[in-house]
Amino acid sequence: MIDLVNFRTQLVQVVNRAQENLATIRTGRATSALIENLIVTTYGGEAKLKVIELATINNEGPQTLLVTPFDPSVIADLEKALRESSLSFFQISNHRWIKIQQTCVPVCRGKS
Helix, strand or coil: CCCCHHHHHHHHHHHHHHHHHCCCCCCCCCHHHCCCEEEEEECCCCCCEEEEHHHEEEEEECCCEEEEEEEHHHHHHHHHHHHHHHCCCECCCCCCCCEEEEECCCCCCCCC
């Protein structure tokens, strides 16, 4: 017999995970979901936290995000995590915030 309560719980977890994965698809627009779950090793290697736990993430335009850390001492760790990620962003920093610009993703188009 199928345990419907257990099945429903597992199904909700699968749907939530699928929604998280779909949110990270690069569509040409910058969205906080692209970086909010990146893991940052910070505070001298003692803590591994997500970007969303360390900073606010705001849209500055269709291809730009502004990351403002709650604690300015972690900005170098945030920069390193973003640089070492596979997302290939262009970064500008001023020791108070990091501005991230999404690079253009080449699209192959056939002749019309």
